[in-house]
Amino acid sequence: MRLIREKACSLLALTFLFLSSSAVVSAQAPLQPIPPATESRDNQLRDRLLQNIDAHQNLMRDLEELCDDIGARLTGSESLRRAQQWASAKLRAYGADAVWEEDYILGSTWHRGRSQARLLNANRQIMAMAQAGWTSSSSKPIQAEVAILDASNLDELRHQLPQLKGKIVLLLRTPKLSSVAGAVSEAQRNDFSREYNAVLKQADFAAVLYVSARSGNLLDMHGGPKARFKHNVGIIGQQDAQLLQRLIKRGISPRLELQFGGGFDGKPGSPVVREKNLIAEIRGTEFPDEYVVLGVHLDSWDLASGATDNGVGVALVMEVLRSIGAMRAIGTIRASQIPMKRSLRVILFSGEEQGLLGSKAYVEGHQSELGKVQAMLTIDSGAGRIIGIPDMQVDGWYDALNTMTNAHPLLQKLEVVYAVSKGSDHESFFAQGVPAFSLAQEPLDYLSHTWHSEADTLDHVKKDDLVYNAKVLSLISQYLLNSPRLPHRVDRKN
Known part of the structure; x- marks a missing residue:
C-alpha cells in the first residue's frame, strides 16, 4: 500500500x-x-x-x-x-x-531467489538488489553498461530508445499520463497503456533497474501480473543509484553484472x-x-x-x-x-x-x-x-x-x-x-x-x-x- x-x-x-x-x-x-x-x-x-x-x-x-x-x-x-x-x-x-x-x-x-548486482569497473563494489515481484529472469548472469532513462512522456521515450538498446537501464523517470483538463478517463488510460506497451516492444533492454523510494540504501518492493516491465527487473537503493549517476556524469560508463534468482512457479501449461x-x-x-x-x-x-x-x-x-x-x-x-x-x-x-x-x-x-x-x-x-x-x-x-x-x-x-x-x-x-x-x-x-x-x-x-x-x-x-x-x-x- x-x-x-x-x-x-x-x-x-x-x-x-x-x-x-x-x-x-x-x-x-x-x-x-x-x-x-x-x-x-x-x-x-x-x-x-x-x-x-x-x-x-x-x-x-x-x-x-x-x-x-x-x-x-x-x-x-x-x-x-x-x-x-x-x-x-x-x-x-x-x-x-x-x-x-x-x-x-x-x-x-512467484518465488524469490537470490539476486545481486556487482559493479565491474570503477570501485567494483557489490550492490544490494531485489528482483521485482512477478518478473521472469535469465538463467545466466547479465553483463552490460548502465544507461539512464529519464522520460516524462512517450515522445521522449521514443527519442531515447536507440541509446538504450542492450543496456541495463536505470529508471529515473518514466512516462505518465496527464490531462490539462484535469480528470483522466478510463478510455484515456487504456489508450495510453496500449501506446506505451507498443513503444516498449521496440525496446531491447538487457535489464531494468528501479530506484527504491526508501531512505538511505533500503530497498523496497513492487510488482504484479500487470507490471510494465516483466523480464530482468531489479530494484536498487538510492545510494547505489547515485553512485551510478555520478560515474555517468563524469563520463565513466558503469558496467554491472546482474544475477536474478526469482521466477514463476510451475511449468507452462500448469493449472x-x-x-x-x-x-x-x-x-x-x-x-x-x-x-x-x-x-x-x-x-x-x-x-x-x-x-x-x-x-x-x-x-x-x-x-x-x-x-x-x-x-x-x-x-x-x-x-x-x-x-x-x-x-x-x-x-x-x-x-x-x-x-x-x-x-x-x-x-x-x-x-x-x-x-x-x-x-x-x-x-x-x-x-x-x-x-x-x-x-x-x-x-x-x-x-x-x-x-x-x-x-x-x-x-x-x-x-x-x-x-x-x-x-x-x-x-x-x-x-x-x-x-x-x-x-x-x-x-x-x-x-x-x-x-x-x-x-x-x-x-x-x-x-x-x-x-x-x-x-x-x-x-x-x-x-x-x-x-x-x-x-x-x-x-x-x-
Missing part, C-alpha cells in the same frame, strides 16, 4: 500514494462537541467496550505470532496459506458466528492457481443483511515480515471483532451489552500488493450486497496513531462523519479531512459507490523506512499506539453498526 501524508491548515493530515495515484488531505473546520445530555448512556456502554479492550486485548501477541512465527506472506505462497489458517482459528476463537473462505483466480505464483480471501462475521440483531465491513490485507511483501504493512491492520480488525463480540455476548445484565443492529464483517484480503486483486474479486462476487454495506473501512498506513476520518465530498458525508466523531470523547480527537479514496482495498469498494475509506494515521517512519522494505519488522510497532488504534476502530465500528444509513454515491462509475 502506498501512502504519503502532509500537514495542512496546521492540522495533521496525510497524503496517500498508491502505484501511480495520490490523494492530498486537508483539514475541515474544527468539530463541535455534542451536548452532554445526549452522551451519557451510550458513552457508558462504549466505555465498557474500551475497558474490555484494556483488559483482554491480545494485539502484540497476535502480531508476534503473525510476523515472528509465520513471517512474510507473499500472495500465493505457503506462508500466506499458513497465515490464513492461523487467522481463521483466531477469528473463531474470538467469537465470529461464521468464518469462511472465498477464492478467485490468481494466475501464477491456474486460485487464491483466497478470508471472511468472518458477527450477525446483527435488527438488520443482519446490512454490513459494516472492516477489510485489510493479510498478504505482504517478502523482504521482511510485513509488520506495518499490514500485520498491524490484521491484528486491529481481529481485536475489533473480539471486543465487540465479547460485549455482545454479555447477557446477564442487558444494559451492559453493546448494541449491534447490523452485521460486522471482517475480511482479510490477499493479493492487495499485486493490485487489489482480492478486494476486486470480492466486490465482483458480492455485487448484490454492495447497496447494503453501511461502510467499508481499512487501516493500511503503518503503525501510527489514527488521527482522522476522510470526508469523501459526497452530499451528507460531512454531517454524518461529524456526528460520528462526536459520539465519544476519544473520537472527538479525530479530524474530518478531505481525501480522495485511493490507496488500498477500500478503493475497490469506493469505485462501486460504497462509503469506503482508509483512516488517516500519523506517518511515523512508514514511508521513509518500513513500507515494502527489509525494515518492515515488529520493532517499528508500539503497543500503546496499537491499543489506542484498536479502541478508536472499535468505537467507529460500533457507531456504524447502529447509526443511520450513510449516504452512498448514486453514480457508481465515478
Whole structure:
C-alpha cells in the first residue's frame, strides 16, 4: 500500500500514494462537541467496550505470532496459506458466528531467489538488489553498461530508445499520463497503456533497474501480473543509484553484472492457481443483511515480515471483532451489552500488493450486497496513531462523519479531512459507490523506512499506539453498526 501524508491548515493530515495515484488531505473546520445530555448512556456502554479492550486485548501477541512465527506472506505462497489458517482459528476463537473462505483466480505464483548486482569497473563494489515481484529472469548472469532513462512522456521515450538498446537501464523517470483538463478517463488510460506497451516492444533492454523510494540504501518492493516491465527487473537503493549517476556524469560508463534468482512457479501449461480471501462475521440483531465491513490485507511483501504493512491492520480488525463480540455476548445484565443492529464483517484480503486483486474479486462476487454495506473501512498506513476520518465530498458525508466523531470523547480527537479514496482495498469498494475509506494515521517512519522494505519488522510497532488504534476502530465500528444509513454515491462509475 502506498501512502504519503502532509500537514495542512496546521492540522495533521496525510497524503496517500498508491502505484501511480495520490490523494492530498486537508483539514475541515474544527468539530463541535455534542451536548452532554445526549452522551451519557451510550458513552457508558462504549466505555465498557474500551475497558474490555484494556483488559483482554491480545494485539502484540497476535502480531508476534503473525510476523515472528509465520513471517512474510507473499500472495500465493505457503506462508500466506499458513497465515490464513492461523487467522481463521483466531477469528473463531474470538467469537465470529461464521468464518469462511472465498477464492478467485490468481494466475501464477512467484518465488524469490537470490539476486545481486556487482559493479565491474570503477570501485567494483557489490550492490544490494531485489528482483521485482512477478518478473521472469535469465538463467545466466547479465553483463552490460548502465544507461539512464529519464522520460516524462512517450515522445521522449521514443527519442531515447536507440541509446538504450542492450543496456541495463536505470529508471529515473518514466512516462505518465496527464490531462490539462484535469480528470483522466478510463478510455484515456487504456489508450495510453496500449501506446506505451507498443513503444516498449521496440525496446531491447538487457535489464531494468528501479530506484527504491526508501531512505538511505533500503530497498523496497513492487510488482504484479500487470507490471510494465516483466523480464530482468531489479530494484536498487538510492545510494547505489547515485553512485551510478555520478560515474555517468563524469563520463565513466558503469558496467554491472546482474544475477536474478526469482521466477514463476510451475511449468507452462500448469493449472491456474486460485487464491483466497478470508471472511468472518458477527450477525446483527435488527438488520443482519446490512454490513459494516472492516477489510485489510493479510498478504505482504517478502523482504521482511510485513509488520506495518499490514500485520498491524490484521491484528486491529481481529481485536475489533473480539471486543465487540465479547460485549455482545454479555447477557446477564442487558444494559451492559453493546448494541449491534447490523452485521460486522471482517475480511482479510490477499493479493492487495499485486493490485487489489482480492478486494476486486470480492466486490465482483458480492455485487448484490454492495447497496447494503453501511461502510467499508481499512487501516493500511503503518503503525501510527489514527488521527482522522476522510470526508469523501459526497452530499451528507460531512454531517454524518461529524456526528460520528462526536459520539465519544476519544473520537472527538479525530479530524474530518478531505481525501480522495485511493490507496488500498477500500478503493475497490469506493469505485462501486460504497462509503469506503482508509483512516488517516500519523506517518511515523512508514514511508521513509518500513513500507515494502527489509525494515518492515515488529520493532517499528508500539503497543500503546496499537491499543489506542484498536479502541478508536472499535468505537467507529460500533457507531456504524447502529447509526443511520450513510449516504452512498448514486453514480457508481465515478
